Amino acid sequence: MNDYQIFTDATADLTHELIDGLPEAKVLEMEILMDGKPYTYGPQGNIDHDLFYSLLSPSIDVKTSSINPEEYLNAFEDVLKQGKDVLYLCFTSGLSGTYNTAAFICRDLKERYPDRKIYCVDSLCASIGEAFFVYEALKRQKEGYNIDELYEWCSYNRRRVAHWFTLDDFDYLIKGGRISPAAAAIGAALQIKPLLSVDEDGKLYVPAKLRGRKSSIATLLKKVDTDWKKDADTKIIVGHGNCPQEAQEMKEKILARHPEADVTVMTIGPVIGSHTGPSILAVVFYQ
Numbered sequence: 001m002n003d004y005q006i007f008t009d010a011t012a013d014l015t016h017e018l019i020d021g022l023p024e025a026k027v028l029e030m031e032i033l034m035d036g037k038p039y040t041y042g043p044q045g046n047i048d049h050d051l052f053y054s055l056l057s058p059s060i061d062v063k064t065s066s067i068n069p070e071e072y073l074n075a076f077e078d079v080l081k082q083g084k085d086v087l088y089l090c091f092t093s094g095l096s097g098t099y100n101t102a103a104f105i106c107r108d109l110k111e112r113y114p115d116r117k118i119y120c121v122d123s124l125c126a127s128i129g130e131a132f133f134v135y136e137a138l139k140r141q142k143e144g145y146n147i148d149e150l151y152e153w154c155s156y157n158r159r160r161v162a163h164w165f166t167l168d169d170f171d172y173l174i175k176g177g178r179i180s181p182a183a184a185a186i187g188a189a190l191q192i193k194p195l196l197s198v199d200e201d202g203k204l205y206v207p208a209k210l211r212g213r214k215s216s217i218a219t220l221l222k223k224v225d226t227d228w229k230k231d232a233d234t235k236i237i238v239g240h241g242n243c244p245q246e247a248q249e250m251k252e253k254i255l256a257r258h259p260e261a262d263v264t265v266m267t268i269g270p271v272i273g274s275h276t277g278p279s280i281l282a283v284v285f286y287q
Helices: 049-055 069-080 098-112 128-143 147-160 171-175 181-189 213-227 244-257 270-276
Strands: 004-009 025-028 030-034 037-041 062-064 085-090 118-122 161-166 192-198 204-211 235-240 262-267 281-286
Touching: 004 069, 004 128, 025 069, 030 049, 030 270, 037 270, 049 270, 062 270, 069 085, 069 098, 085 098, 085 128, 085 147, 098 118, 118 147, 128 147, 128 161, 128 235, 128 281, 147 161, 161 213, 171 270, 192 213, 204 213, 213 244, 213 281, 235 244, 244 262, 244 281
Parallel strands: 004 025, 004 085, 085 118, 235 262
Antiparallel strands: 030 037, 030 062, 161 192, 161 281, 192 204, 235 281
């Protein structure tokens, strides 16, 4: 029996192109505040990537909110009442309290629906990394994994998703408290470009600071060369904030080195983009 619904949240920046031909994943919307004005990001939301990046600047105050418990309750319960089980693949707990809220609601629903299976997985992933993880889960749902098998697979494989990305400036890292203004000033003077990743606990860290954009982009390519486990999956996602030409060039360079790769270009949305800015360029793959 394969009667269960996979959920994720808008942080994943999931696209129809990525999951075309796979089972449906229900996406829970998230609220974005830009200078106090509320927007909803998600399938039925009123802000998309183009509008978000047209409004975004270092002087704009952007806040993101965790999903309201009632929204979780309503979305999950609607599926449970249909006699289906629930598997939620959640934004990393290393960057948000979203998972803790969802896990609390899932525990409550298990008491109300003791005959149903309700699993909440901390993906340890964000944005296109979370999208990659959901994509892999949907593939296995289509292959016939039951919910218990897929929950075990997700729990075991969530740390295999590699996130590597770089930024052209420090402005948004300063706003998020990731770096001090003094360190940023030195970095800007020396043309330092941070290389960032997500660790095993789903937290953001800066493993290297490189000289110049070309050097940082070349390092992303080297990470694909050295760390990508193509035997596990040929899919590679190239993500960007508001630099589509660089993302397309990155895709072409990857395919020139690895013609067997299945490369998808995606835009990084407001939940992560508000903390990284428009210059983010990223690669995600199996490691």
